[in-house]
Amino acid sequence: VHTRIDLNADVGEGFGRWSLGDDNALLGIVSSANVACGFHAGDASIMRRTCRLAAEREVAVGAQVSYPDLAGFGRRFIDIDPAELVDVVLYQIGALERLARVEGTAVRYVKPHGALYHAVVHHEQQAAAVVEAIELHGGGLALLTLPGSAAGRMAAGRGIAVVEEGFADRGYLPDGTLVPRGRPGALLTGPAEVVAQARRVIAAGARSVCVHSDTPGAALLARAVRDALTADGVTVGPFA
C-alpha cells in the first residue's frame, strides 16, 4: 500500500460551444489531469486553457487519448487497425504536448479514454498499439491503467512506468472489473461510499484514484476523497 497517492480526473471534455464538468473546481483538488485531446472531446483552445489551469495549480498533465469518435464521446469500441491506433495515439499526444509546452507544463503520462480504456485491458492488439505509441514516443511517459490490464503488463515488460488506478465513484464486480455503466451500482454518488471505495482501492494497491468529472457534485466528491486521504495520513500528489 502506497503512502503517496495520486488523485486523477478527466478534464477538458467540452468541445466548441459545449462544456462538461467543473474543470476549474476539479483542478483545485486533483493532482493529475487527464486532458482530452480532441478525438472524443476537447478542442485546441479547451486543451490549452486546461493546460494553463493545470500548470497554475501544479497539477500533472496526462494525455487522455481516444478513438476518433466525437459523436460517441469515445465510449464505443471501434475495431480500428492497430497500426492506425499507434499513429492516432501519437498524434493526440503530440498535439497536447505542444499546447502544454506553451503553457509552461508538459505531458507526463497517457490514459486511454472510454472504450479504448476498456479495450486495452483485454484486447491484445489494441493494448500493444497503445504501448507501442508510448515506446515510440520515447519521452518517458507513464501509462495510467486498470490493474492487471494487458497494456499494463506489456508496458511493464518494455520498461514503461505503469501506474495502476482505482475508481472512487464506480462499483466493482467480484472479478475486479467495473460494473458496466447503466447497470445498478455502476455509479457511486454519496460522499461516504465514495470515500470508502477510495480507501478500498488504495488498500488493494492502487497508486492513483480516479474521480469522474462529468457527474453533478464531482468536485465535492473529489474534495471528500482528498480530505479523507489527507486525514488518513496519505500524501496526495502526482505520481509523475
Place this chain on the structure above:
Amino acid sequence: VHTRIDLNADVGEGFGRWSLGDDNALLGIVSSANVACGFHAGDASIMRRTCRLAAEREVAVGAQVSYPDLAGFGRRFIDIDPAELVDVVLYQIGALERLARVEGTAVRYVKPHGALYHAVVHHEQQAAAVVEAIELHGGGLALLTLPGSAAGRMAAGRGIAVVEEGFADRGYLPDGTLVPRGRPGALLTGPAEVVAQARRVIAAGARSVCVHSDTPGAALLARAVRDALTADGVTVGPFA
C-alpha cells in the same frame, strides 16, 4: 537573387481511404515537403508515412496548417476567432512534430494552406494569429509565405525567419497576386511555361518555388523545374 533555391510541394493530402497526388514521386524531387496536418487533409497514418518518406530522402518537413475544414479541403475562408486560430495552428504543429520525431525528422517551418494561405496575406488578425502561434512555439520555425504578405511582415518584425515563395504552375496578376483558381490562366500545365515561371519568380526574389501536387503530371513538372534550375547553376536544397 538567390543561388540556392528550395523547391516545395504539398504532400500527405489524402485522408483515410482517399489519396491525392503522387507523393512518392514528388518526395524524390522537392527539397521541402508541406505536410497536411489533419485539418484539411492528412490523417495520423498518412502524416507519419509522409514524414518517413521525407526523412528517407532528406526532404525538409513543414507543417501545412489549415482551417478545420475537411469537407472544403481548407479552401474556403472561415471567419475563425483569431485566438482559436492560434491554438489550432499549435495543435496541428504539435501533432506533426511528434509523428516527424518518431520517423527521425523534425518540423522546420509552417506554411498555411488554402484559404488560410491567402487570408494571412491581407487579413491582419488571422495573419497575427499564425505569427503568434509560431512565436509561442519558440522552436525557430520559419514561415513560408507569399512575398509581401501581412504575416511575413509581422513575422519578420518578431525575428521569425520568413521565406518568400513563388508558384511555378500558377499565373500571376500584374499586382503580384495569383490568378484565382477557376479563371483562365490560373494553372500553368506545360513544362516550358512552368520552368519559365519558376525562373521568373526566382528572378523576382523568391527563395522557394512551389509546385502543386494535385494535378496530373505534377511530378513531371517538378522534375522539369528542378532540372532546369540545376542546369542554370542553381543549387536546389531546403531553406531550413
Place this chain on the structure above:
Amino acid sequence: VHTRIDLNADVGEGFGRWSLGDDNALLGIVSSANVACGFHAGDASIMRRTCRLAAEREVAVGAQVSYPDLAGFGRRFIDIDPAELVDVVLYQIGALERLARVEGTAVRYVKPHGALYHAVVHHEQQAAAVVEAIELHGGGLALLTLPGSAAGRMAAGRGIAVVEEGFADRGYLPDGTLVPRGRPGALLTGPAEVVAQARRVIAAGARSVCVHSDTPGAALLARAVRDALTADGVTVGPFA
C-alpha cells in the same frame, strides 16, 4: 400588427454526450421549434427525440440549417460555394424531415442558424442559395428570417412564405440589426426588458418572436413573454 404571434426557439442543440438548453421546458412554451440538423449541433438521436417532444406538444418543427461547423457551432462565416450551400441545406432538411415523419410530424419551415442567419441578410449569393434550396424542395416550406433580409426579399419574389421575426432577448441597433454578441447590450436577461422587447418587435411588424435557448433562465423568459402576450390578447401559435 398581427394578432396571432408565433414564439420560436432553437432546440436540439446538443451533440452526442453534450447537451445545451432546457428543451423540455422550452417545448412546453414556444409554438415553433428550430431543430438543429447535425451540422452545427444535433445528432440523429437528438433530432428524433426533439421531434417527438415537439409533436407531443403540437409545436411546429423547422429545420435550423447551418454551415458544416460543429467545432464553431455554426457561428463563424464560411465562404462556402453557393452551389454547395444549396445542397447542404437540402441534405439537412431531408434528414430532419425523415426523423420528423417517424415521430408523426413534419418540417414546416427553414431557419438558417448562426453565421448563416446573418449571411442571408446581406450576402446575396448565399441568400440566393438558401432560397434556391427551399424552391427546389418544392414542399411549401416557409422561411423564417430577419425583416428586410436579402433572403426574405428573394423568397417573397418566388412565392415562398416569408415570416419575419424579432428577438425578445437581443438588443437592436438603430438600423434594425442586432447588437453583435460580446458587445454591451447584446443580450437582454431581465424578464421585464425581454417582455418589453417582444412587444416592440411585434409592434414593428414581426409575426414571430425568437427567444434564445442557450442561456440560463431561457425557459423563464420564454414563459414571461408568452404570458404577457396572452395577457395582451394576442394568440400564441405556430405561423405554419
Place this chain on the structure above:
Amino acid sequence: VHTRIDLNADVGEGFGRWSLGDDNALLGIVSSANVACGFHAGDASIMRRTCRLAAEREVAVGAQVSYPDLAGFGRRFIDIDPAELVDVVLYQIGALERLARVEGTAVRYVKPHGALYHAVVHHEQQAAAVVEAIELHGGGLALLTLPGSAAGRMAAGRGIAVVEEGFADRGYLPDGTLVPRGRPGALLTGPAEVVAQARRVIAAGARSVCVHSDTPGAALLARAVRDALTADGVTVGPFA
C-alpha cells in the same frame, strides 16, 4: 434462379476534394446505384450529382448507409448503441431521399456499407436496428443484403422486401461468407473469373450481383458481367 438480374455498385464515394471510382462509367452499366450518404463517404453535392446521373440513366437509387466514420471509410466495426443506429440510418436515408427527389428520382432500397454490411449478417442487435429503421420509414424500401443474413431474416419476417446479392469480384469461403479483404483470393480481377463468379452467385439464387467500384478496371468488369449475362439470356434491370 432468376431470369431478371440486378447489377449494383457503390457510387458517390468521394468526399469534398477527393474522388473515388469511375461513377460516370459505372452508372452507364449497372441497374442499381448504392449511393453513399455522407457518413463513410459522399457529401451533399456528390450525393445530388450521383442521383442526377442515376436518374438520367434510369438506374435505381439505394441508400448506402454506414456507421459514422469518414476516417475509416465505414470499414471498421463500431459498437454503436442499436437505438442510435436506428436514428443514423433514418438520418442518412432522409438526406438522400431529399436530394434524389430534387433530381427527379427516389430511394428504393437500403444497403448497409462496409463493416455495417458485415455486422448485420450476424450481429443481432445491429441487424434489428437496420430493419427497424426500414420499418419505421414505412415507405416500402427493400433491403439489399448477403444471403442468410440476420437482417434479411428479420426483414422478411416483417414484410420488408429482401434482395439477396452475390459478389462478382470477391472470393467466397466454403461457408458462403466472403474471403476477408487482405487475404489471398479476396479480390477477383480478371474479367473471365469475375464473369464466372457472377454466373455462380446467380445459380446459387442471388437476385442482384454487386461489382465493386473502387478498383481500377471496375467499369470494364461490370461491363463484362453485363454483356455475359445478356448473352446468357438474362435481363439486367433494377429489382426495385
